[in-house]
Amino acid sequence: MAATNPRAARIAALIQRVIASSMERTLHDKRLEGVTITDVRVTGDLQIARVYWTQLGHEGKADGERKRAEQALNQAKGRLRSLVGVKAGLRLTPQLQFVYDEVPSEAHEIEDILTVARKRDEELERTRQTAQYAGDEDPYEPERPKRTAEDFE
Template sequence: MSSRRVLKAAQAIREVVGMAILADLKDPRIENATITKVEVAPDMRQAKVSVSVMGDDAKQRLCVSGLQSAAGYLQSKIAKRIDTRYTPRLKFELDMGVKKSIELAKVLDEVLPPEDLPPTESLDARAEDTELEELTDQEEE
């Protein structure tokens, strides 16, 4: 279990890196990137930053390499924000969670039958018709 201090540092790193991507970094390789999570080592010397990038595999790899080349600048911004003995060294990795969930949704759409249910009004009308038929059958008997 991570300590509260490590969790606070991870949150601060996530905020600093996310804002730097939006406002400060001018590298054309870094586009459509979102920081999904940050894991900080217990000794606070390393931080693994998970990044979700929209685009094909080449764009994703290019963005991660752009972020890795900007790691020194980002570490200096983190050092200003958190007061620790060591500034965590950043390692960027691609988060494939979003891509996998989209692929899973596509597979489920192919496998599961389509939901062609009639609107609720027609279901109500069918129920009323059935009740009417039952009543008329009872009256005839």
């Protein structure tokens, strides 16, 4: 998202739509199954477009599937760039760079951490409900009555 340049933001959104639909309709590569384009960021000079992607993989096979999908995206880079150029109608089509998006996997890790923290909070609350003071309930001395001059006579 190029928030500083509105044209770059529009082109980034267009590139994201074109690549996502092209992967579905034009590229018939089994290695790209489960690949999702999460974001596209275009530089201010419109020369480079970083395409962030993620993949829903199977447990235990995620690393291999990710490498194969990355290879397929890099092989289809030229074709995708030409499709973007045709659809966008730009004089110069940005160079595509595919970057694996770590955010979804990190989000799962954060959710796991928050779940553990909630469980600790619940245990702490249960402990607080049955907790008792170690000493007197009020460890401070009660106020003494004020003495007057008559008390010292």
